[in-house]
Amino acid sequence: MAESMHDVQRRINSTKATRQITSAMQMVSSAKLNQIQRQATGYQEYVSKVKAVVMHLAKSHLLENNSSSNLQSNRPVKKTAYMVITSDRGMVGSYNSNVLRDTNRFIDEHTPNRDDYMVLAIGGTGADFYKRQGVNVAYEYRGVSDVPTFDEVRDIVKTVTTMYSNEVFDELFVCYNHFVNRISSSFRAEKMLPVDSETLSTDAAKETKTHELNAIYDLDPSPEEVLSVVLPQYAESLVYGAILDAKTEEHASSSNAMKSATDNADDLIGDLQLHYNRARQAAITTEITEITGGQEAIGK
Structure with a gap:
């Protein structure tokens, strides 16, 4: 899961860098x-x-x-x-x-x-x-x-x-x-x-x-x-x-092509960010579940 989150974060950073380029080219x-x-x-x-x-x-x-x-x-x-x-x-x-x-x-x-x-x-x-x-x-x-x-x-x-x-x-x-x-x-x-x-x-x-x-x-x-x-x-x-x-x-x-590319990058960043947040939330939930399960095992 951690590796998957790392890959998503890398794609987010790469897309943001591309967006900066297309936005500059549009201007x-x-x-x-x-x-x-x-x-x-x-x-x-x-x-x-x-x-x-x-x-x-x-x-x-x-x-x-x-x-x-x-x-x-x-x-x-x-x-x-x-x-x-x-x-x-x-x-x-x-x-x-x-x-x-x-x-x-x-x-x-x-x-x-x-x-x-x-x-x-x-x-x-x-x-x-x-x-x-x-x-x-x-x-x-x-x-x-x-x-x-x-x-x-x-x-x-x-x-x-x-x-x-x-x-x-x-x-x-x-x-x-x-x-x-x-x-x-x-x-x-x-x-x-x-x-x-x-x-x-x-x-x-x-x-x-x-x-x-x-x-x-x-x-x-x-x-x-x-x-x-x-x-x-x-x-x-x-x-x-x-x-x-x-x-x-x-x-x-x-200008229109670069604007379209910039807008697509924004959409992709949003989708990737949502995917990253869900993966992060799932990882935190899994970690809490494991901790809770470990405590219960110790208590028994």
């Missing part, structure tokens, strides 16, 4: 989540302006009449690239598995033939997963900051747009988990390249439901020069926004 993830949410809020104002300009240009049909930008190529789609954003580490709940499952479903629907697509992996989990599956991982980037900077993403965009310009692939989708709130997320697969005038015109039409878009422009300098500046910024804003959004959801998922 760290929550702090990172608050920090990246503040940054995302400020960035949304910038990206909305960039998108509004590009939508205006699309509604003005300037994108249709201009093909000088290498981001607008209308060449036939022979190879599709999927930029899949995952984390570099574990302990983020179902975050990675959800992204990979929904991305695979989207790929199967859009490009069922494996020879017709490649993966650009942002995050080690996705890179390792697709390599194990034998998928062509044409580009991978590991070590994205907990609160990524715009300069960090600019290097990614430069590499990706260069690959597109060199016809390594003909269209690009960005696949990630969108942060809705601290307990909810949704999968997104957004087309980034080429900058499609039809898609942008559709977005512009949606935007007019709430805001009237002025589609008349007097451009100085030329439309070509304006687009050469605006379209790269548009591509950068899409990728950075997706990575920022995905990182926000990663921190939320990590």
Whole structure:
């Protein structure tokens, strides 16, 4: 009995130590989540302006009449690239598995033939997963900051747009988990390249439901020069926004996972403590019974 109580006490101490770790990790993830949410809020104002300009240009049909930008190529789609954003580490709940499952479903629907697509992996989990599956991982980037900077993403965009310009692939989708709130997320697969005038015109039409878009422009300098500046910024804003959004959801998922682990540890500690108290009470009762029996034997 004493050995059993010792084992239970050891498990209690071990679980308490684990609980301290998960509780600390929850606080760290929550702090990172608050920090990246503040940054995302400020960035949304910038990206909305960039998108509004590009939508205006699309509604003005300037994108249709201009093909000088290498981001607008209308060449036939022979190879599709999927930029899949995952984390570099574990302990983020179902975050990675959800992204990979929904991305695979989207790929199967859009490009069922494996020879017709490649993966650009942002995050080690996705890179390792697709390599194990034998998928062509044409580009991978590991070590994205907990609160990524715009300069960090600019290097990614430069590499990706260069690959597109060199016809390594003909269209690009960005696949990630969108942060809705601290307990909810949704999968997104957004087309980034080429900058499609039809898609942008559709977005512009949606935007007019709430805001009237002025589609008349007097451009100085030329439309070509304006687009050469605006379209790269548009591509950068899409990728950075997706990575920022995905990182926000990663921190939320990590915080929720660590909270769940902490709560489970509390429940386990409670159960073990109850088991320990019962074992201790039984041991005391047995000891009292033995003492009482010994006294009675001596008295006889």
